[in-house]
Amino acid sequence: DAKTTQPPSMDCAEGRAANLPCNHSTISGNEYVYWYRQIHSQGPQYIIHGLKNNETNEMASLIITEDRKSSTLILPHATLRDTAVYYCIVRVRSGGGADGLTFGKGTHLIIQP
Amino acid sequence: DTEVTQTPKHLVMGMTNKKSLKCEQHMGHRAMYWYKQKAKKPPELMFVYSYEKLSINESVPSRFSPECPNSSLLNLHLHALQPEDSALYLCASSQDGQTSVKETQYFGPGTRLLVL
Numbered sequence: 001d002a003k004t005t006q007p008p009s010m011d012c013a014e015g016r017a018a019n020l021p022c023n024h025s026t027i028s029g030n031e032y033v034y035w036y037r038q039i040h041s042q043g044p045q046y047i048i049h050g051l052k053n054n055e056t057n058e059m060a061s062l063i064i065t066e067d068r069k070s071s072t073l074i075l076p077h078a079t080l081r082d083t084a085v086y087y088c089i090v091r092v093r094s095g096g097g098a099d100g101l102t103f104g105k106g107t108h109l110i111i112q113p
Numbered sequence: 114d115t116e117v118t119q120t121p122k123h124l125v126m127g128m129t130n131k132k133s134l135k136c137e138q139h140m141g142h143r144a145m146y147w148y149k150q151k152a153k154k155p156p157e158l159m160f161v162y163s164y165e166k167l168s169i170n171e172s173v174p175s176r177f178s179p180e181c182p183n184s185s186l187l188n189l190h191l192h193a194l195q196p197e198d199s200a201l202y203l204c205a206s207s208q209d210g211q212t213s214v215k216e217t218q219y220f221g222p223g224t225r226l227l228v229l
Contacts, residue, residue, distance in 0.1 A: 043203050043220030044156065087155065098144035098168060098207065100158030101218060
């Protein structure tokens with residue numbers, strides 16, 4: 001799976017949009033971009049994933065650049081409960097069997113009141 | 114129900130003890146996972162079970178012994194652990210890993226293990 005690079009930490013004011021970047025310059029054509037987050041003392045939680053089109057769900061939006069070498073996770077109206085470590089993971093979606101997630105160091109997002 | 118449960122929440126054990134961690138899901142998932150997370154580090158994959166068979170072992174020491182007695186249950190048997198094995202042990206499940214459609218891994222809250 002391709003390696004990802006994320007800033008170690010970010011701050012965002014409550015109520016504002018939080019934009020979390022991720023670089024994945026070695027991504028290949030069959031690799032998806034996944035985002036998970038881990039709130040303190042909890043298990044990781046799936047947020048969103050995409051291949052090349054922008055995606056939106058009830059939690060967040062995912063913007064993937066046209067060359068697919070980077071992406072941005074957007075939390076449109078951040079709340080204090082969004083304070084967590086956010087992991088960007090690139091992985092192949094194949095039918096070859098179950099495989100685990102390879103977590104990088106992630107971005108510690110701190111929402112300020 | 115998208116819940117993965119893990120018991121116990123906390124466990125303290127000596128280096129000569131034998132203990133087991135349990136994980137359960139009732140989502141009909143056929144892939145289950147064990148991860149280990151040290152303090153201030155990301156989770157690291159230990160084992161993957163697919164259709165109750167061990168499919169991936171990430172070179173985990175034999176003092177960790179996984180078991181999948183049925184499609185809903187996953188155990189991790191612990192024996193002769195070392196203090197450096199103290200960590201948060203996370204269980205996850207996913208649909209089956211065999212398809213190309215969206216497949217989310219659902220994580221439990223973890224068992225926090227302290228080895229004395």
